[in-house]
Amino acid sequence: MEKITRADLARRRRINIYKKIIIGFFFVMTITPIILSVFLMVKVHKLEKKLDYVLSGNGDYLTYRSSHDALLGDTENENYLLDPSIKSVLGNTKSETKLANNTEQAVDTEGLADNSTDAADSKEIKETGNKTSKKKAKRVYLTFDDGPSVYTGQILDILAANDVKATFFVIGKDKDYYEYYKRIVAEGHTLGMHSYTHDYKKLYASTESFGEEIEELQSLLKDVTGVESKIFRFPGGSSNSVSELSIDNYIAYLNEHGINYYDWNALSGDAVDSSLTPEQLVDNIMKDVRNNKDSIVLMHDLTKVHATVESLQMLIDTLKSEGYEILPIDENTPLIQHVSCNTVEE
Ligand SMILES: [Zn+2]
Incomplete structure (x- = not known):
């Protein structure tokens, strides 16, 4: 061995x-x-x-991204869908916010201005300060898309209890929902159009089909409520990347028919992620609202999203406690549009 x-x-x-x-x-x-x-x-x-x-035509969220905070963390993936024109809009919003912040600083330093050695500068600061203090409360327009739904009644009840008027961008529904179109009008809210079917493929197939969708909904609403709606929100927003035909075709149609369209610059994310809690929805909205001059807030009146209803009282309380004025969209509302209607010649 x-x-x-x-x-x-x-x-x-x-x-x-x-x-x-x-x-x-x-x-x-x-x-x-x-x-x-x-x-x-x-x-x-x-x-x-x-x-x-x-x-599938249920989300209006991709086309707008908060200029400051990413809503859901992975907006990087969503960003690639952004139309270049929105990026420029977002750029502007940012500079507007910067301006607003500067103005606030100007107000803060007003008391110190007299001690400033540069007389011209201090005068400028004072003027800006006065302007800001005279400015009215910031305005917030609450909007609900895609209704009526089984929750429209609850939303209307909460708005009524708080004496708040909002705007509903509705779609075409059957007789069971007619009472909600009527209540929206009777209770002083603005009735807006959001296309008859909300079916992207059909709606954005051609200018003709787009026109048919508007006419059909407009006449339904007129028959049921007696009101001819003159405002519209594009499903997916005016900056949507779903339509193959240029959005300019549809904007030209709306311009021709005297219909204003409104996008949004604040959103809850309720249609993005149904797991968001009411608190998160309010947080998302307030982040945007605090950074805007005036805000049009996008929410949804959808049967599958109850968190929006649950968040509404909290949202109204928060807005009121921070001194915002809550208004329905009317002819004085700033045209907050991702793609401006002025870029399209008639
Ligand atoms: Zn929609």
């Missing part, structure tokens, strides 16, 4: 260690890509679901 020396033992030990290192290395190299793949698959699946939801 061969005699095992100490040197042999040491060598075997070394070989064992090398073996372990090599096995460990291959193990890590195999497991890591598997974990990564599973993670990416889940991520892709989530994004696909979101995309399906938007393309």
Whole structure:
């Protein structure tokens, strides 16, 4: 029998260690890509679901992104859908906010202005300060898209209890919902149009089909309520990337027919993610509202979103406590549009 020396033992030990290192290395190299793949698959699946939801015509959210805070964390993925023109709008909003902040600072420093060595500067600061103090409360327009739904009655009740008027961009519904069109008008809210079917494919198929959708809804609302609606919100917003035909065609149609359209510059995200809590919806809206001059707030009146109804009282309380004026859209409302109607010649 061969005699095992100490040197042999040491060598075997070394070989064992090398073996372990090599096995460990291959193990890590195999497991890591598997974990990564599973993670990416889940991520892709989530994004696909979101995309399906938007393309099915239920989401109005993709086209506008808060200029300051990402609503849901992964807006990077949504950003690529943004129309370049909105990016410029967002850019403007940012500079407006900067301006507003400067004005606030000017007010803050008003008391110190007299001590300033630069007389011209202090005069300017004072003037800006006076202007700001004379300015009325910031205005907020609450809007509800896609209704009427089984929750329209609850929304109207909450608005009535708070003596708040809002705007409803409705779609065409059957007789069961006519009472809500009527209540919206009777209770002093603004009745806006949001297309008859809200079916992106049909609505944005051609200027003709777009016109038919508007006419059909306008005459239905007139028959039921006696009011001819003259305001519209594009499903997906005027900046939507769903329509293959340029949005200018539809804007030209609206201009011709004297119909104003309104997009939004604040949103709750209620149609993006149904798991958002009422508190989160209010937080999302307030983040935008606090950064805007005037705000048109996008919410949804949808059977599948009850959190919006639950959040409404809290939202109204928060807005009122921060001194905002809540108004329905009318002819004095600033035209908040992702794609301006003035860019289209008649
Ligand atoms: Zn909609």
